[in-house]
Each structure stands twice: as structure tokens, then as C-alpha cells.
Amino acid sequence: MEGFKFSLRDLPQREILNKYSKQFSGLNINAVESCIALLRTASQISEVYDKHFATYGISEGKFTILMLLYRQSDYQLSPVSLSIKAEVSKATMTGLISGLENQGLIEKAPNPNDRRGYLVRLRPKGLDLLERILPVHYSMTAKLMSSLDETQLKELTSLLNILTKNFPITNELKEE
Amino acid sequence: MEGFKFSLRDLPQREILNKYSKQFSGLNINAVESCIALLRTASQISEVYDKHFATYGISEGKFTILMLLYRQSDYQLSPVSLSIKAEVSKATMTGLISGLENQGLIEKAPNPNDRRGYLVRLRPKGLDLLERILPVHYSMTAKLMSSLDETQLKELTSLLNILTKNFPITNELKEE
DNA sequence: TTTATATAGTAAGGGACCTTACTTGTTTTG
DNA sequence: CAAAACAAGTAAGGTCCCTTACTATATAAA
Numbered sequence: 187m188e189g190f191k192f193s194l195r196d197l198p199q200r201e202i203l204n205k206y207s208k209q210f211s212g213l214n215i216n217a218v219e220s221c222i223a224l225l226r227t228a229s230q231i232s233e234v235y236d237k238h239f240a241t242y243g244i245s246e247g248k249f250t251i252l253m254l255l256y257r258q259s260d261y262q263l264s265p266v267s268l269s270i271k272a273e274v275s276k277a278t279m280t281g282l283i284s285g286l287e288n289q290g291l292i293e294k295a296p297n298p299n300d301r302r303g304y305l306v307r308l309r310p311k312g313l314d315l316l317e318r319i320l321p322v323h324y325s326m327t328a329k330l331m332s333s334l335d336e337t338q339l340k341e342l343t344s345l346l347n348i349l350t351k352n353f354p355i356t357n358e359l360k361e362e
Numbered sequence: 363m364e365g366f367k368f369s370l371r372d373l374p375q376r377e378i379l380n381k382y383s384k385q386f387s388g389l390n391i392n393a394v395e396s397c398i399a400l401l402r403t404a405s406q407i408s409e410v411y412d413k414h415f416a417t418y419g420i421s422e423g424k425f426t427i428l429m430l431l432y433r434q435s436d437y438q439l440s441p442v443s444l445s446i447k448a449e450v451s452k453a454t455m456t457g458l459i460s461g462l463e464n465q466g467l468i469e470k471a472p473n474p475n476d477r478r479g480y481l482v483r484l485r486p487k488g489l490d491l492l493e494r495i496l497p498v499h500y501s502m503t504a505k506l507m508s509s510l511d512e513t514q515l516k517e518l519t520s521l522l523n524i525l526t527k528n529f530p531i532t533n534e535l536k537e538e
Numbered sequence: 539t540t541t542a543t544a545t546a547g548t549a550a551g552g553g554a555c556c557t558t559a560c561t562t563g564t565t566t567t568g
Numbered sequence: 569c570a571a572a573a574c575a576a577g578t579a580a581g582g583t584c585c586c587t588t589a590c591t592a593t594a595t596a597a598a
Contacts, residue, residue, distance in 0.1 A: 206496075211497075213500040224522060230526065230529050231529075245554065277577085277578070278554075300563080302576045302577070328389070333528035342399070352509035450585070453547085454584080457584080457585080477593065479547065480546090
């Protein structure tokens with residue numbers, strides 16, 4: 187799931203880091219500063235998004251589910267596919283689906299291929315909601331990133347992708 | 363649950379964005395891609411950190427509190443200062459302090475200047491814990507960021523700081 | 539100095555996501 | 569084709585952080 191919940195904190199500044207770098211031999215000041223900046227920036231973006239979604243009565247998690255359904259040509263997916271794509275547990279999906287169903291945004295349809303499960307289907311009300319949210323969401327994103335020009339945005343994306351590709355956890359999972 | 367994270371990463375996000383960009387006029391593809399990469403990267407880092415803290419029986423929030431106390435020359439701060447610096451609500455601080463106290467990592471000392479409140483003080487056990495966590499924490503950070511060289515790290519930090527400086531909400535809050 | 543207002547901290551309850559331990563079907567395999 | 573292994577979904581309970589509404593103390597203003 188693109189949403190996550192660390193909150194913005196008063197993280198150490200360069201002065202303090204200099205002090206600590208003498209004490210902790212493994213400390214790379216530039217690495218720590220990048221990391222702090224990354225977490226802080228993401229947290230701020232996430233907060234802006236959350237507040238926007240909240241005005242429509244949904245969470246970032248629910249938005250993700252609606253988007254995943256929206257991308258399907260038939261607007262439907264199984265709970266387990268949703269949970270994998272959204273990167274939440276199956277149990278969390280149960281809760282999200284239940285909430286979205288109560289709000290009338292999705293419905294459960296029988297799964298013809300597997301009687302254990304069902305398919306989650308976007309309802310017209312859900313589609314409408316999404317198509318009201320998206321224009322604002324995208325223009326908010328453009329505005330949030332507007333202090334970087336196109337070259338800088340590409341540079342940022344590239345640096346982040348290099349990082350992500352190298353994360354240990356990610357690579358462990360790939361082996362499965 | 364840590365299932366396959368392929369959907370967001372490996373499948374042609376760009377293709378979908380191209381489609382949407384025709385539908386939503388305010389959509390800037392590079393901005394959205396940067397934003398997604400940012401949120402995903404931060405989320406992965408946060409997950410690695412959380413798991414490390416969990417092995418010591420504390421959360422990211424508790425770690426932050428311990429760090430804030432660690433930075434004080436007398437190892438103590440009031441709950442309300444902590445909540446401001448950690449950017450959590452006062453009520454959340456109550457819970458964090460209560461947990462840390464039960465774990466014997468901090469203690470409550472009377473506040474000589476204000477009989478409404480008290481001071482939170484790092485106990486030796488808390489100090490020890492922190493000094494066991496920090497070397498690993500810093501070397502983990504170095505490793506997470508090791509796919510970027512020093513120049514790239516500085517570039518990343520710089521781009522992120524440009525972004526943050528320009529965030530609307532952040533600036534509103536700063537005025538308070 | 540009394541009254542109004544602001545601040546420190548807590549309690550209660552909520553939302554989002556997690557893990558563990560099921561139940562119920564489906565697939566594999568011996 | 570039965571038995572074992574596996575997969576889909578749910579329930580229960582936990583964690584972390586939130587908001588709202590309160591108590592108690594401190595400070596400013598009339």
C-alpha cells in the first residue's frame with residue numbers, strides 16, 4: 187500500500203549528527219540526512235493526501251482499493267488479489283471491503299471460478315466518487331511537486347528507484 | 363503480510379498514467395511518478411526501521427522519545443515538549459510515556475516549575491537500550507542508502523529539501 | 539483579587555493496519 | 569479417489585496514533 191503511518195518527527199540536525207558520528211563509527215552523515223529528508227517529505231505528502239481523502243469519507247487504503255478496481259476493465263478483483271496489489275494483509279482487506287461495501291462504493295459478486303471466495307466490484311457510486319477525487323488528487327500532486335522542474339523530477343524518481351531496487355527486504359521477497 | 367510487491371513496481375505504471383493523463387488534464391506524469399516512488403521508498407525504509415525497533419520491544423514513536431531525551435544534557439523534558447518535538451498529540455504522549463515507564467526506560471520526576479505537570483527522565487536502562495540500538499540503526503541506514511554515492515545522496519537530500527520547503531501545509535503550521 | 543482564559547496532562551473511544559488461529563473450499567498426490 | 573496440503577476469507581485481539589472532552593493548575597485582565 188502506498189499509505190504508511192510514520193509521523194513527522196523532530197529528527198536530528200547536522201550538528202547533532204556530527205557529534206554522533208564521532209561516537210558511532212558506522213554513521214554516514216549524508217546517508218542519515220537523506221533518509222531523514224525522505225521520511226519527512228513522504229510523511230508530509232501522505233498527510234496532505236489523507237486530509238483530501240478524508241473530505242470524501244475515505245482513507246488512503248480505501249482509495250487504493252478503489253483505484254485498483256478502477257484499473258480493471260471489468261472493475262472487479264478478488265479480495266486476495268487486492269490485498270497483494272495493495273500490500274496489506276488479507277485480514278485488513280476484509281475490513282476495507284466491509285467498509286467500502288457499507289458505504290455503497292463496491293459490492294460483492296460471486297466468483298465463478300472459486301466457491302471459497304467472491305469478487306469485489308466497483309459500483310457506480312464508487313466510480314463517481316473516484317472521478318470526483320482524481321482531478322483534485324492529480325492537481326494536488328502536481329502542486330506539491332511544483333517546486334521541481336521536469337528534469338529534477340526525473341532525477342528524483344531515478345535516485346529513488348536506485349534505492350528501492352537495492353533494499354534488502356525487497357530482494358528477499360523477490361526470491362519467494 | 364509481505365506478499366509480492368511486483369504490481370506497483372514492475373508493471374507498467376507509466377502506461378496507466380499515460381492513459382489517465384488524457385482523461386485528467388491536471389495530471390503531470392513525472393510528478394506522479396516521483397510522488398509514488400517517494401512514498402514507496404519511505405514506506406520501505408520505515409518498515410525496516412520498525413522491525414529493528416520491534417526486536418528491542420519498542421516502536422518508532424518510543425524510539426523518538428528516547429532520542430529526544432538522549433539529546434538533552436540532563437536527559438529530561440516535559441511531556442508537552444516531547445509531544446511538540448515528536449509531533450504527536452499530548453494524549454499520544456501520555457500513552458508513550460506510560461509504556462516507556464512500564465518498561466523501566468524512563469521515569470517521572472516532579473517539575474519544580476509547574477505543579478500541573480512532571481518531567482520525563484531517561485533512566486540508565488533506557489540509555490543502555492539506546493546505545494545498543496543506535497550503532498545498528500546507523501549502520502542499517504548506511505546500508506539502506508549504500509546504492510547511492512555521496513554526491514547522489516547530497517543531490518537527493520537537496521531535491522527533497524526543495525520540495526519540503528514549498529509544501530503549503532508545512533508553511534501554515536510553521537506560523538503557529 | 540476575583541474572574542477569565544490558557545496550558546499540562548488524562549480518559550475514553552475510534553480508525554487503520556497487524557498477527558494468529560480458525561473454517562471452508564480447492565488442489566495435489568499416493 | 570481418499571488424504572494431505574494448500575488457498576480464500578473471517579474473527580478476535582493487539583498496536584499505534586488520533587480526536588474530543590474533561591480535571592487541575594497557572595497566568596492575565598478587570
